[in-house]
Amino acid sequence: MAEASTQVDRPSGEPGRTDIAARDPEGLGALAVEHGQPAYRARQMVAWLYGRLVRSFDEMTDLPGALRAALEDRFWLTHPEMVDIQRSSDGTRKYLWRLADGVLVESVGIPTDERLTVCFSTQAGCAMRCSFCATGRGGFVRDLLPGEMAWQVALVAQDFGLRASGAVAMGQGEPFNAYEATLGGLRLMNHPHGLGIGARHLTVSTSGVVPGIDRLAREPEQFTLAVSLHSAVQDTRDRLMPGVRRWQLPRLREALVSYAERTGRRPTLEYALIAGENDTPAEVDALVAFARGWLCHVNLIPVNPVTGAQTARPAEAKVAEVAAALRRAGVEATVRVERGADIDAACGQLTQRHRDEDV
Ligand code: SAH
Ligand code: SF4
Secondary structure, eight states, rough: SSSSSSOOOOOOOTOOEGGGGGHHHHHHHHHHHTOOTTTTTTHHIIIIIIIIISGGGGOOTTHHHHHHHHHHHHEEOOOOOEEEEEOOOOEEEEEEEEEETTOOEEEEEEEEEEEEEOOSSSEEEOOOOOOOOOOHHEEEEEEEHHHHHHHHHHHHHHHHOHHHHHHHESSOOOOOGHHHHHHHHHHHSSSSSTTOGGGGEEEEEEEEEEEHHHHHHHHSOOOOEEEEESSSSHHHHHHHOGGGGTTOOHHHHHHHHHHHHHOOOOOOOEEEOOOOTSSSSSHHHHHHHHTTTOOOOEEEEEEEOOSSSOOOOOOOOHHHHHHHHHHTOOOOEEEOOOOOGGOOOOTTTOSSSTTSSSO
């Protein structure tokens, strides 16, 4: 990809200039070549932009002056601005960013021992309308640019004073609805001169956009895949996740099985347990049937109730019972430990609610 498909216009308008954050490593290489420079200049640009987090092209002192001037002419370089930060008693921090065009998105930093995982957004809002998800309720605003994703992770790490050891595309947005940009963002994070995060520690979570799963299986990097299943009964899933109705369960399973076979990697099936909805014996049987017999891992998440959605968490004993049923059938299963609940930073709680507020 040379440039992400989303072009972000600044309301202030800077005719002829675009956002440098639209360029992934390959796009930065193409840019160097356009200006008569060797492609390896991309490494230097990635290092300055995402490794050292410079705020102007002037600071890229090992680039030839003519290239720096050309960059200045053609692009703007504007970091997401941190407009709010909330700290949980467990160390988790939730960030609200204002992007170059004024759009607001959230990310979450989750420290464990000396490690830091950053949950970043791939879109502002989301078009998938999952009934239990706060992001889905706010509607879709726009795709983020690769650099806007990498900057969320780099700036959160900077705020913690730690290196990000992993990043997950589990903030706002459906990553496979912004496939090119998301892959570009992951490549900036994976780049040894960017954030240097190993591909296996970079996770994409999809609501089940099958063409994206097929595409990811053919990428050269070993990125990790998670799929939000939430029900293996078609009617229930259609109701909970109307945005992925067109990829029915047998097709989803087929795509996942061939992903696992082709890559040798184990996808995670995310399953948010909602009392009386997807934790009944029939639902658990369907989940077991979906997950058994191939390389996968089920992650059970007691649902986080969001305002306006009719969702309640099952009792802890129920969660343990579902996990036990899966293990009896030979399916690997874990129960997610919740982080950041006191600041609404847990799964599915990132919203656009600040959008119309004066932050
Ligand atoms: N759009 C992608 C990634 C972002 S959502 C996806 O849906 O996979 C990250 C995870 O949070 C998904 O597994 C999503 O289903 C889950 N989630 C959303 N709302 C939730 C809620 N209220 N409680 C628990 N998990 C939720
Ligand atoms: Fe979008 Fe994921 Fe939320 Fe569904 S769960 S609305 S796909 S962010």
